[in-house]
Amino acid sequence: MKFVDEFRDPELAEHLLQRIKVLLNTAPLANRESVRVMEVCGGHTHTIFKYGLDRLLPSRLELIHGPGCPVCVLPRDAIDTAIEIALQPKVILASFGDALRVPGTRMSLLQARAAGADVRTVYSPMDALALAKQHPDHSVVFFAIGFETTIPATALTMLQAERENVENFTMLARHISIIPTLKALLDDPELENDGFIGPGHVSMVIGTEPYEFVAQAYGKPLVVSGFEPLDLLQSLQMVLEQLACGTSVIENQYARVVRKQGNAQAQQAISTLFEPRASDYWQGLGEVAGSGLQFRPEYSHFDAEQHFLCDASKPSDIVEQGCCDQVLKGALQPQACPLFGRVCTPSQPVSALMVSSEGACAARYLYRSGEHRDVG
Known part of the structure; x- marks a missing residue:
């Protein structure tokens, strides 16, 4: 204490x-x-x-x-692709829990699970790898999201899967990088x-x-x-x-944890598995040059999108009547959105901003109990 x-x-x-x-x-x-x-x-x-x-x-x-x-900026096509994979026979899709309620074009992963998909919540990519070992007759796909905080764990897990020759394990990798994001905001x-x-x-x-x-x-x-x-x-x-x-x-300010050079081992793990994409699409922000990561060619066999030949059509970024794009980039406070606290709530979210525990809308709603009723 x-x-x-x-x-x-x-x-x-x-x-x-x-x-x-x-x-x-x-x-x-x-x-x-x-x-x-x-x-x-x-x-x-x-x-x-x-x-x-x-x-x-x-x-x-x-x-x-x-x-x-990272959950808040997931484009709808990422959720749609995860659902497309999860609905296929003998597939187990493993995901962090905060991605399950993010709306896709037609449904969320939670709704896909209710429709029969085998969608499981895990706390780390290693949990997903353990699922693959436990179910060798299934294809296990880990839905990998997050900034540099979670990318090293993803990379190290894939390297372990490679060493152990776990052939029924792939990833739907939608990792993003913080530096191009900052540049886009500036x-x-x-x-x-x-x-x-x-x-x-x-x-x-x-x-x-x-x-x-x-x-x-x-x-x-x-x-x-x-x-x-x-x-x-x-x-x-x-x-x-x-x-x-x-x-x-x-x-x-965070010198008790952060060093000027960062963590060299984590950086090496990331660069071993991944390389930058020319651009990536973000919910609310559109195209952000160089912000996404993709598997290097020598590790493309881990790419679930290639394995399952998913539809790679241009992502949809439509949020009816909402102001998610303005809230995401800080141009608008959450409570100023006309949907906030009325149409869009944690139990019935319009977008991931009201789903993730780190979303600005969810945080505002959770810790300003009652104030949303006065928004107008």
């Missing part, structure tokens, strides 16, 4: 909040109507709503919720963020060096943050310190 208390100490929180208020009243920030800081990671969004950090901060400091939830003329809170778990793998372009090419400060309340408050203070001083550098 001592470790937890250290990062949730109310006196330290008050000290950081006072420092943030002082910085906002310091030139050149004092004359600005608002200061916009985007937290890229959905885990940070969850912490902000859970602990009410947005309510504690001055209203001029706007926290913008970015697209850092290049979007509709978005005017003053600084960024960088993702902690992704940075544990890739390090802090890949973010240097944010400061050097775009002149924006970025601070890699941990996930405790005091982590985020300190990271916001560090961003504001830079803005007040007119500097733009990459800083690492």
Whole structure:
């Protein structure tokens, strides 16, 4: 408990909040109507709503919720492909639980399971590999999603399957990379963020060096943050310190976990199995150049899409009446969507933003009980 208390100490929180208020009243920030800081990671969004950090901060400091939830940006065609595979005879589709309720074009994986598909929840790709060993008469397909946080586990599992010659194990790999995503956000003329809170778990793998372009090419400060309340408050203070001083550098608040060079072994595992795709399609964001990963040719036998000859038609990104694209890139707060809390709820989600525990809409709904009724 001592470790937890250290990062949730109310006196330290008050000290950081006072420092943030002082910085906002310091030139050149004092004359600005608002200061916009985007937290890229959905885990940070969850912490902000859970602990009410947005309510504690001055209203001029706007926290913008970015697209850092891999489930939330899954295009409908990824779900449709997973369902197409799962409905085939003698197939077991293994997936993380938060992907099961994401709507596809016609249904979700959960609805496909109700229709007879063998869809199973796993907690790691190794669980899926174990299923393949237990069911040698079935094809076991792992639905692999996530940023660099989960890609090393996927890669290491496939390498183990290769060593053990597990021939009935493949993957529907829809992994994505954070750096092209950040660049796409910075290049979007509709978005005017003053600084960024960088993702902690992704940075544990890739390090802090890949973010240097944010400061050097775009002149924006970025601070890699941990996930405790005091982590985020300190990271916001560090961003504001830079803005007040007119500097733009990459800083690492999460130094107890994140190193500048990242994790070399994890990086090697990723580069062994995967290579960048020319572009990938994201729910709400459209095409993001270089953001997707695909199997290298020598490992293409693990590619479930090739094995099952799935339809590779252009993905559909239609969300009727919703504002998911605007919420995903931080141009709109979740509660401003006309569907939020009325048509779109956790029990009847319109999109993954209301499904994933890291989705901005789900976090807002969960930790602002009753407020959604007043949206209008």
